[in-house]
Amino acid sequence: MADNGTVLEVKDLKTYYRVMKGDVKAVDNLNFTVRRGEILGVVGESGCGKSTLAYSLISLKKPLQHISGEANLLGQDLMQLSGREKRKLKLKNISIIPQYALDAFSPTKKIKTFIKDLVKQHGRRADKKFMDKVRERFKIVNLSPSVLDRYSMELSGGMKQRVVMLISSLLDPDLLIADEITSALDVTSQRFVTTLLADLRDEGIIGSAIFITHDLATLYQIADRILVMYAGRLAELGAADEIVHNPRHPYTRDLINSLPRIGIQHKDERLTGIKGTPPDLTDIGEGCRFRFRCQHRTVECDSTPKMEEPRQRHYIRCWNYKSLGSDQNE
Amino acid sequence: MNEKNEAILEAERLTKIFSSGIINKDYTVAVNNASFALYPGRVTSLVGESGSGKTTIGRLILKLIDPTSGTIFYRGEDITNIQGRNSKKDYYRQVQGVFQDPFSSFNPLFKINRVFEMLFREFKPEANNKKELICQSLEEVNLNPGRILDKYPHQLSGGQLQRLLIARALLLDVEILVADEIISMLDASTRMGVLNLLVDICRDKGLAILFITHDLNLGYYLSDDTLILHEGNLVERGATTRVYENPYHPYTQMLFESVPDIEEKWDRSREFIPEQITEVVEEFYQNNQEEGYKEVEKNHYVLMSLPDNSSPGVTEYFQV
Amino acid sequence: MGKYFGKKLAIYLATFFVAVTINWLIPRFMPGDPILSMLAQFQGLEGGQEIIQSRFVQSFGLDQPLIYQYLNFWRSLFRGDLGVSITIYPRPVIDIIRNSILFDIIVVLPAVSLSWIIGNKAGAFSGFNKKADSFLMPFFYFLTSSPYFWFAIVVVYVFGIRLNIFPTSHAYSSGMTPGFTLPFIINFIRHWFLPFFTMFLVGLGGWAIGMRNMIIYEKKANYSEYMKSLGAKDKMVRRYAFRNGVLPQVTGLAIQLGTIISGAILVQMVFSYPGLGYRMVQAVQNQDYFLLQGSFLALITMALAANFIVDIVYMIIDPRIRASYKEEK
């Protein structure tokens, strides 16, 4: 039932961590779609549930549990599929570059052996033709194919990250989830890896991507649309330029105002952070979760705001965003 | 803009070479001939990627490790190889540090009060108004003593713990503070509070701060002077605005090019390959006739070429 | 690579040196004079008094200064002259050791290797399978906690006495003449089985527990998570985890050797199986100092040789060792 463009459609998705202390509502009633050729950026502070979203889609296991809602990948609801059915989709239709990419290889296996074993799991023989394609991909990530005969501990952080990106996109998945792929790297490698993700999309190696990071500036460089998450919920979702240059949700605005930029010095303009700390997600009650830190808090904020669509494909969950005026820097 | 008065701390040709193994040692040059100075009331940011040696410089200043060569002057006095607890104690009376990971900076078994008790025991045994001094320094870093004291480290947040370490330095009324990546573990929203606090203290108390970071935006926001470090070499140093506005050294240029900016996106048509920088830098050093540092403009110096050994880069696997 | 070898070799040479020195030191500095007590045993032997007197005095070189005695001791060691046994007079100690080592090896070697292989497999199985884990582990705890000699006694009683299917002492029935005849071989194997079985079972527990813990760590390691999220079947995850778990178990083998050989001494005692350990215990009970020292040295050398072989094997199969010695600080 997916129309031609939609790769992933998430409807009212709820996935909680069931722990001794109660339910951690990490992903609480999330709605978004990813179309073919689109890079969806997901941004938010640590503990806002963005990584949980990645795990929910690709490796849902205890203590994380699916509560309700759907996640339709090319028409199949990931939440209802059995382990075996979901395994068939992995790497071919949906794949992930994990947060721990620098520690993603078994220390006692060469990169080549790992690739061959992995491909065999999907019924593909790593014959000469296939290995040529792999060597071709090494050129794209600007690494010499001799890395194939190396063990992971002989590679630098930047190199490991690229090899993981290469492997995760090996069978040209329709959707590639990139979970914090820049945070452990140096500034120069961060730029290369971010543009690499966009290149993979441009060359059609990956159908679409979800790029999860806490760094809004990096996200803005390649994301077509940006979803701002706060405490497990969608705060605002829209086109990248709209979100960055015309933010409507108070949290998005505060987030952008607290970003230091070259050109602003402490003595000229004093940036303010956001007072207070993110809420604890164990059995958090009703109401807008940002209300304790929001400057525009009113009485309605005590009940959960519903999702509105002020502009085409631009969503927001806030009672008072209209009164903030949307002329931030028109 | 407080102009520079007398430097409180100067490092001259500071070098640190790590060796491992006993029989056939292999050496790594972590810091190579770094010379710089810290001035009271000014924040100096030390910017470099991981493995550039910036943390090593921080630890050299805090005398947690001893330099292989080079000297450190504190108020003109050579304190490079002071030995013995008393002379080190006098030094630590004036120089303190705050580390990157707040949670591993506190002994998990003890309440956070111990951090202050250690100071009183070593530096101010005679003080009788200990509680009062502690509460005062906590309020200065806007922490509420009631909700902080007698708590264990795991009961407080990263931001609170970092502020505690700053309060600790305030209690001692030190002259120099080494802040090694102190906000990289904190969230965007809470880090601004800690940074503004740092700069306010620097201005009000005439503190000299060495702010170590890999985040160029923060470096620009915070510091009066900037030192750019590449593989152990101090490649560019000077007033922050000058270094950022017209970077001269190829590494500094590449560093600024890779910083993502909210205002304009990267030009993705141009090829940008990080590993090429090693070759570009080597070429830069060969083509320059002058050796050592050149003052390209007032208060802005650039390393033109390496006098003797240049540290090896990892080029073997990259397809250059 | 060279550094890894160098360090290991240095340790083994130092160990051998210390062992020889202990051997030389003890009789000379212990309270009470072992030489006199040895001589006392020979009151009855007519004529032998003078020969033994000269032999011991000369080999101990009591008249020369200590340093000469020490060097003399080393020289005789390299010439293979470990003195003469008193209990089996006048057979040279070196001969007794030479054929005792054979019995040691044929029991300890198969027992250790089999318990290592099966123990690791069983440990891996219970590491991956929670149900099996709950009843396998207590069994392994019991096995690895039971002292070697007590377990030997239980084995003797159950298989030797109650079921009476295996002989419980000596290497072969006294009536048999050693040779490659079929009846002898069968008899030999039947005598060999219970000591082997004891060493195997007691050793099994330790390896299983070690591997089970390793597997639990490796199962939760990041590379396992990454493989699963890219669609790897459980079988592949298990294979990778087992490979990483097995390597430390090889070093475990080197560390456990000391304890295993100590265990062998006790097991040989219960089964009176004529290995080095048994000879050593006999030497102690009969105050046969030369045999005692000789068998002690042989045991140490055997332990060192085994350790060295395990180190070489480990160095070959673990890429981290090879790579880690190239990587700079």
Place this chain on the structure above:
Amino acid sequence: MFLWKKIKNNENIYYAITNVKVQIGFSLFFLIVLLAIIGPMITRYTYTEFAGPGYHPPSGDYWFGTTLQGRDVFTQTVFGLRSTILVGFIGGLIASFIGVIIGLVAGYKGGLLDEALMMLTNVVLTFPTLAVLIIVAAYLPYRGIVNMAVLVGLTVWPWTARAVRSQAMSLKSSRFVDLSRISANNVFRILFEDIAANMFSYIFMVFILQFMGTILATVGLEFLGLGPTRGISLGLIMQNAVNWNALELGMWWWGIIPGLILTFMIVSLYFINTGLDEAFNPKLREF
């Protein structure tokens, strides 16, 4: 003691106490220690006295049966248990003490000292300890419980040294040690308050291993007739059983029961140790 109050609130203690394996192990161990304490009080015989008819299986009068010569096996076992636990405790303490000191110094100081101490540790580790003990014990004219414990303790410490060293090295590089150093703390305060205190739960675990190791080595020696020259010990009972061919004569109780008690004690310690291992590192803590 100030330090102990600190550790009590430690999360490790909470997980340790609630761990099933620790509970099983501890209760079994407690029972055996109780047996060692109460046993000698309630038995009607002394361990040398001819209590009754020899060759008598376990029964109402003789709970563990009698030996060939008619001595009461139960009495011998409980007295032997006392000496074994005592030796294990003293030997374990000595070994742990040496191991902790060497481990701390090697781990914290590093460099040449570390290499030398680790060389020593590896040398002692490579030795088959029992062989060394046999040689030394053979020459000792008088073997009391204390010098047996010291003897054994001196050979099993490398296990502690290796474990403590790796822990000390990781703790040394932690930031709170740096903070203590820039607060001009003296080395001893750092070694004890920062490093040893954080290793306390680990050192306790290693002490249990040393306690077990000492018992096994000592009973092994006793079994070879090299035990304490006076008094009774578990090893001695079993040695007598083997020497008098108890098993061939069908007196299984003489050889097997004392060893079974000893094995249960070792098993209980093993359970405690494995339970603590699970309690102290989260990865093994399976929900």
